[in-house]
Amino acid sequence: xxxxxxxxxTPPNAPQTPLMRKAARLVSFxxxxxxxxxxxxxxxxxxxxxxxxxENLAPISTxxxxxxxxxxxxxADASGPxxxxxxxxxxxxxxxxxxxxxxIRAKEQEDKGTSQTYERHFRSYQAWWDSxxxxxxxxxxxxxxxxxMPITAAKVSMFLAYESTREKKKRGAGTIAGSSVGRSQxxxxxxxxxxxxxxxxxxxxxxxxxxxPLRNDSRVRQFESAAKHDKPKRAEKAQITKAAGSxxxxxxxxxxxxxxxxxxxxxxxxxxxxxxxxxxxxxxxxAGTAFRGDSTRILLWSDxxxxxxxxxxxxxxxxxxxxxxxAKHNQTGRIDEHGVLRHKHVELCGIGxxxxxxxxxxxxxxxAVPDFxxxxxxxxxxxxxxxxxxTYHVFSTGIxxxxxxxxxxxDRVIQMHGANDVSITKVTHGARxxxxxxxxxxxASVSDTKALGGWNESGSFKNCYDRALPVGALLGAAFFNSLxxxxxxxxxxxxxxxxxxxxxxxxxxxxxxxxxxxxEHSNRLAKxxxxxxxxxTMLWFRRILVQDLAVIFTQNPHALIFKxxxxxxxxFREFAATSTAAIDAAEETARLAFQNLPQHLVASLQxxxxxxxxxxxxxxxxxxxxxxxxxxELGQMKTLLELVAGTKRVKRAHGNLTEGSSDGFSELAVTTxxxxxxxxxxxxxxxxxxxxxxxxxxxxxxxxxxxSFTHPNMPMPATSPPTSTQPAVLHTPSLPLPSTTxxxxxxxxxxPEERQQFYFQRYGADRFRKxxxxxxxxxxxxxxxxxSADGIWxxxxxxxxxxxxxxxxxxxxxxxxxxxxxxxxxxxNENTRRMRVxxxxxxxxxxxxxxxxxxxxxxxxxxxxxxxxxxxxxxxxNNRDAVITAASNYP
Numbered sequence: 021x022x023x024x025x026x027x028x029x030t031p032p033n034a035p036q037t038p039l040m041r042k043a044a045r046l047v048s049f050x051x052x053x054x055x056x057x058x059x060x061x062x063x064x065x066x067x068x069x070x071x072x073x074x075e076n077l078a079p080i081s082t083x084x085x086x087x088x089x090x091x092x093x094x095x096a097d098a099s100g101p102x103x104x105x106x107x108x109x110x111x112x113x114x115x116x117x118x119x120x121x122x123x124i125r126a127k128e129q130e131d132k133g134t135s136q137t138y139e140r141h142f143r144s145y146q147a148w149w150d151s152x153x154x155x156x157x158x159x160x161x162x163x164x165x166x167x168x169m170p171i172t173a174a175k176v177s178m179f180l181a182y183e184s185t186r187e188k189k190k191r192g193a194g195t196i197a198g199s200s201v202g203r204s205q206x207x208x209x210x211x212x213x214x215x216x217x218x219x220x221x222x223x224x225x226x227x228x229x230x231x232x233p234l235r236n237d238s239r240v241r242q243f244e245s246a247a248k249h250d251k252p253k254r255a256e257k258a259q260i261t262k263a264a265g266s267x268x269x270x271x272x273x274x275x276x277x278x279x280x281x282x283x284x285x286x287x288x289x290x291x292x293x294x295x296x297x298x299x300x301x302x303x304x305x306x307a308g309t310a311f312r313g314d315s316t317r318i319l320l321w322s323d324x325x326x327x328x329x330x331x332x333x334x335x336x337x338x339x340x341x342x343x344x345x346x347a348k349h350n351q352t353g354r355i356d357e358h359g360v361l362r363h364k365h366v367e368l369c370g371i372g373x374x375x376x377x378x379x380x381x382x383x384x385x386x387x388a389v390p391d392f393x394x395x396x397x398x399x400x401x402x403x404x405x406x407x408x409x410x411t412y413h414v415f416s417t418g419i420x421x422x423x424x425x426x427x428x429x430x431d432r433v434i435q436m437h438g439a440n441d442v443s444i445t446k447v448t449h450g451a452r453x454x455x456x457x458x459x460x461x462x463x464a465s466v467s468d469t470k471a472l473g474g475w476n477e478s479g480s481f482k483n484c485y486d487r488a489l490p491v492g493a494l495l496g497a498a499f500f501n502s503l504x505x506x507x508x509x510x511x512x513x514x515x516x517x518x519x520x521x522x523x524x525x526x527x528x529x530x531x532x533x534x535x536x537x538x539x540e541h542s543n544r545l546a547k548x549x550x551x552x553x554x555x556x557t558m559l560w561f562r563r564i565l566v567q568d569l570a571v572i573f574t575q576n577p578h579a580l581i582f583k584x585x586x587x588x589x590x591x592f593r594e595f596a597a598t599s600t601a602a603i604d605a606a607e608e609t610a611r612l613a614f615q616n617l618p619q620h621l622v623a624s625l626q627x628x629x630x631x632x633x634x635x636x637x638x639x640x641x642x643x644x645x646x647x648x649x650x651x652x653e654l655g656q657m658k659t660l661l662e663l664v665a666g667t668k669r670v671k672r673a674h675g676n677l678t679e680g681s682s683d684g685f686s687e688l689a690v691t692t693x694x695x696x697x698x699x700x701x702x703x704x705x706x707x708x709x710x711x712x713x714x715x716x717x718x719x720x721x722x723x724x725x726x727x728s729f730t731h732p733n734m735p736m737p738a739t740s741p742p743t744s745t746q747p748a749v750l751h752t753p754s755l756p757l758p759s760t761t762x763x764x765x766x767x768x769x770x771x772p773e774e775r776q777q778f779y780f781q782r783y784g785a786d787r788f789r790k791x792x793x794x795x796x797x798x799x800x801x802x803x804x805x806x807x808s809a810d811g812i813w814x815x816x817x818x819x820x821x822x823x824x825x826x827x828x829x830x831x832x833x834x835x836x837x838x839x840x841x842x843x844x845x846x847x848x849n850e851n852t853r854r855m856r857v858x859x860x861x862x863x864x865x866x867x868x869x870x871x872x873x874x875x876x877x878x879x880x881x882x883x884x885x886x887x888x889x890x891x892x893x894x895x896x897x898n899n900r901d902a903v904i905t906a907a908s909n910y911p
Contacts, residue, residue: 118222141212145179170230171217173237180243206247270453278440280367284579293580294380299432301377302415306451308360308370308497310472313448317424319414325553326560329491331505340371359489362510364499372568375561387419389528392551404545455497462496463503469493515599517566523852524586525562529555530845570596585897775800783827790826802840806850809889812879815857853893864907878910
């Protein structure tokens with residue numbers, strides 16, 4: 021009978037099974053001894069997993085001992101590595117892989133507030149456990165102080181028993197007597213400790229309890245369930261909320277208005293004014309988007325864009341859009357889009373608030389425009405190069421690159437709440453519930469409201485992230501009826517801001533857009549869609565800023581933003597006064613027109629009628645402004661005609677007619693061939709600061725106007741407002757001096773040839789032809805491009821005398837107004853810059869005992885050596901008062 025082979029026998033060179041490897045490891049490895057005192061480091065502490073005798077607390081059998089240190093390798097035999105050495109290598113590899121995982125996790129959470137919260141809960145648990153165990157060991161010598169690690173359900177349940185009954189802690193120090201923590205605190209502790217258990221379980225493989233998730237244990241679940249259903253604590257919480265001043269624990273509309281106004285008026289100094297604008301923008305943007313505090317703080321310039329949503333009546337509404345790929349509810353890097361509409365009430369508009377903050381960044385703080393061009397020399401950023409402007413935060417604590425911290429955000433909101441008697445328990449999240457409740461109250465669906473703020477719905481709500489912006493929620497957050505998107509109308513959007521005001525705001529946008537186009541044409545890798553979106557958004561902000569501040573000026577004229585250029589311009593103040601009056605009149609007319617109609621028809625037509633009335637009102641004002649300008653220029657013509665008719669001395673010599681005038685005009689000379697006509701150009705008569713009724717009807721002037729528009733191409737203005745939304749300001753040119761007594765019918769040229777001959781007589785044929793004029797709307801319109809002046813005084817010479825044989829800018833403006841610039845953005849911006857110097861010279865020359873020569877000497881002595889022409893205009897924009905003061909002290 022052959023010998024019986026043992027069951028555990030394995031032939032030589034047979035593959036090892038997992039059980040065989042485990043047996044070899046147990047044979048070859050002797051567990052080291054460890055210090056298990058309470059004061060030893062956590063990673064050296066050992067969790068002893070064995071049952072204890074209830075009588076003498078002695079161990080019945082030792083089951084396992086776990087440690088984070090890999091075993092020491094045994095020596096290899098001649099046939100290869102020993103099983104102990106192999107196991108040592110496996111353990112080292114596993115420890116290294118987990119260390120790499122923990123590094124990645126730490127890097128992933130380094131910019132999240134969650135990691136700090138988890139650390140705080142773990143420190144509380146560890147401190148309480150060590151203290152509790154030390155106290156037990158001191159009272160009973162038979163008990164050993166167990167370490168806090170590894171984390172197990174038994175340990176956590178004991179900590180929860182303490183945590184659920186302790187008093188709430190005050191901010192700073194101390195506790196609130198008679199209070200207790202709520203469900204969110206208990207759930208947060210369990211979640212934090214579960215995170216630490218999960219990330220350290222590989223260190224305690226031989227402790228079975230350390231491998232079990234905490235919420236799988238009935239003891240831990242019981243504490244969380246009890247905290248959720250504890251009715252007495254909920255009632256106590258309700259009493260605390262009522263005592264704090266708000267049963268809904270969010271802003272009221274009145275509180276939000278008060279906070280927004282406070283941010284505009286209660287700061288002094290450029291830095292604090294800017295901070296007030298920043299805090300206001302954070303508050304109102306959160307109220308329109310339901311953003312969390314961290315979602316607001318991480319917003320970047322490169323996340324901003326302008327888009328639109330359909331309104332259901334073949335029209336669209338512009339939307340201020342924001343990208344989010346790292347919010348708290350989005351930890352997978354998914355690109356979410358959020359948006360906000362212009363608000364029905366200007367004082368609550370988040371878009372206008374962000375535009376004001378950006379104005380404060382560039383114009384109040386004077387921060388430089390960043391370099392938007394990519395740096396291809398930095399190879400660590402790939403083929404598209406490094407783009408530093410991508411790191412600029414919308415809400416920052418510095419020049420844009422520093423993300424605002426939670427504590428800084430928290431402290432600013434607390435200051436705002438305290439100054440405005442706002443009593444809510446939420447701080448940085450305070451605007452989030454306000455947005456949700458507002459959306460629902462204006463008819464937005466639950467799904468749209470959740471999509472607005474990124475609320476999750478256990479997976480079934482995920483489709484909200486795969487569709488367009490939630491139209492209903494955007495309308496509701498802007499205080500419009502979510503169920504009737506076609507009613508969305510923002511009356512102030514139709515207002516056309518003055519050109520001189522708009523030209524001062526973000527004047528670098530057009531240059532940056534042109535530079536972007538140039539870079540993209542020269543290098544395909546320089547394409548930057550985010551930059552194009554950002555610059556287009558800033559262009560939109562320019563218009564919104566003027567429109568919103570025009571309305572706010574009538575409500576709050578003491579807001580400190582109105583101290584800065586261009587909102588201290590007279591043209592802006594006039595625009596604000598007339599625009600808001602026009603809005604009120606248009607809305608009142610619409611209300612009266614529909615007050616007897618059924619309510620459902622009123623709402624659908626009122627917005628459209630208000631917009632139409634506003635357009636008519638603007639046309640009426642433009643018409644009156646046009647007539648005032650015509651009367652002004654016809655008045656100058658009348659003066660000139662009287663001068664000709666009252667000639668005291670007529671002398672003919674060598675074909676010249678020389679006349680003198682008692683009105684103080686310099687010598688007038690007219691040649692017989694009418695090739696040149698020289699006389700001083702009357703100064704421009706500015707009617708921008710005058711009411712439209714300053715020029716009453718004048719029968720004599722009206723007759724002269726009628727005689728001046730006899731040609732079919734130059735009709736009389738109609739009595740009804742013109743239909744064009746961009747009125748053409750008519751400038752009637754002064755007439756040439758005739759050799760005989762003038763007749764009205766001979767003064768106005770009609771055909772293009774006659775009109776051309778008129779300008780030849782006034783400016784000279786060669787001089788006029790240099791402008792390459794074109795026939796536009798019954799008149800010759802010259803072309804002109806500003807010269808590339810280097811010296812400051814060159815701006816004045818080009819304005820007053822003209823350069824390179826061209827007509828002076830003053831004469832161009834007197835005769836053709838702003839039409840010669842043809843609404844070209846570059847010419848308008850350059851005109852605005854140069855007029856700063858011209859207006860300064862005019863103002864200084866009118867000072868007592870000053871003249872043009874003295875002004876020239878002052879500018880040369882004080883500024884010409886330090887500034888070139890363009891640099892001086894930039895300096896003058898924010899330092900005009902300093903220049904005036906320096907002139908007052910100039911000898």
